[in-house]
Amino acid sequence: xxxxxxxxxxxxxxxxxxxxxxxxxxxxxxxxxxxxxxxxxxxxxxxxxxxxxxxxxxxxxxxxxxxxxxxxxxxxxxxxxxxxxxxxxxxxxxxxxxxxxxxxxxxxxxxxxxxxxxxxxxxxxxxxxxxxxxxxxxxxxxxxxxxxxxxxxxxxxxxxxxxxxxxxxxxxxxxxxxxxxxxxxxxxxxxxxxxxxxxxxxxxxxxxxxxxxxxxxxxxxxxxxxxxxxxxxxxxxxxxxxxxxx
Numbered sequence: 525x526x527x528x529x530x531x532x533x534x535x536x537x538x539x540x541x542x543x544x545x546x547x548x549x550x551x552x553x554x555x556x557x558x559x560x561x562x563x564x565x566x567x568x569x570x571x572x573x574x575x576x577x578x579x580x581x582x583x584x585x586x587x588x589x590x591x592x593x594x595x596x597x598x599x600x601x602x603x604x605x606x607x608x609x610x611x612x613x614x615x616x617x618x619x620x621x622x623x624x625x626x627x628x629x630x631x632x633x634x635x636x637x638x639x640x641x642x643x644x645x646x647x648x649x650x651x652x653x654x655x656x657x658x659x660x661x662x663x664x665x666x667x668x669x670x671x672x673x674x675x676x677x678x679x680x681x682x683x684x685x686x687x688x689x690x691x692x693x694x695x696x697x698x699x700x701x702x703x704x705x706x707x708x709x710x711x712x713x714x715x716x717x718x719x720x721x722x723x724x725x726x727x728x729x730x731x732x733x734x735x736x737x738x739x740x741x742x743x744x745x746x747x748x749x750x751x752x753x754x755x756x757x758x759x760x761x762x763x764x765x766x767x768x769x770x
Contacts (some may be wrong), residue, residue: 546609548573548698548736549594554603555760556589563589565760566603573608573697574734576724578747581757587740588623589760591700594738595621607698620696624703626687630676634662634686635669638693661693662686665719681712685719692723699723701739705746713746720750 549571556564564586571577579587592598593605596612596619607615628637638658659669665685675686684704691699704720705713724735741747744754748768756764 546573547571547606548575548608549738550604550606551590551593551600552604554593554600554605556586556593556598557601562760564593564600567760567762569755569762571736571738573736574724575752576720576737576750577739577753577755578744578751579738579740579755579757580742580744581740582742584759585757586760587757588702590757591621591702591738591740594698595619595700597621617694618697619700620691620694620698621700622687622691622702622704624706626675626683626690628675628683628686628690631674633672634667634675634678634689635659635671637675637686638662638690641690642693658689658693661689664692665689666715680707681709681716684708684712684716688716688719696735698736698738701737703740703742705741705743713743717746717749724750 547570549569551567551569553566553568554564555562555566567586567590579590581587589598593600594607594612596607596616599605599613605612608618612619628634629640632640635658638661642658662669665688667682667685667689675683678686688701688704701720704716708716720737720739724737726735737750739747739750748754751768753768754764754766755762756766
């Protein structure tokens with residue numbers, strides 16, 4: 525399928541059957557308060573292992589805050605958050621979070637970035653061929669690992685792919701993406717959807733038959749082929765929770 529072809533839910537292969545009894549993530553009446561601002565208000569949510577969830581809502585709806593709670597970057601002010609049966613801070617090696625910012629060093633090439641960050645990650649068994657391997661991770665997202673251009677000279681689409689390669693190199697069971705289609709043209713956005721659909725099917729090192737994705741976006745129609753479930757947020761609350769049609 526070309527990057528510019530029309531995408532529908534039926535045109536993207538479904539991931540392997542979800543077979544884990546342990547949810548990928550759970551929030552129980554979770555709230556996050558910054559000073560006098562309530563960013564997330566008493567959210568209760570369970571995400572099945574191997575599922576793909578799209579979070580919708582305007583700026584300030586609480587989408588990014590929810591992702592940061594799942595990633596372990598924030599602790600809930602009230603309530604509880606679990607990932608794979610434990611506190612996110614204890615399982616950061618099984619979680620990858622791709623934020624608005626790529627997190628890459630502009631003066632380094634993509635390969636240099638990935639090799640550097642690989643030294644900061646744990647070692648151990650992995651089933652993803654790109655784990656700890658910068659060349660494989662970059663090729664998996666369609667980038668040339670031999671490109672000598674620094675990341676600071678990349679297009680926005682290339683930067684997004686490099687950031688995703690960095691996340692995949694960690695072999696995560698839970699992949700969190702904050703606005704992965706932001707500033708991408710239509711062709712690049714559709715190519716990213718296809719790539720993420722493929723990533724879902726990769727086996728993980730920890731026995732899950734499919735990886736779990738949670739992403740935020742303002743582009744509901746674009747993300748719909750990825751969505752098993754769509755959650756709409758407003759002012760820190762979940763307003764709608766809809767499963768994709770079978």
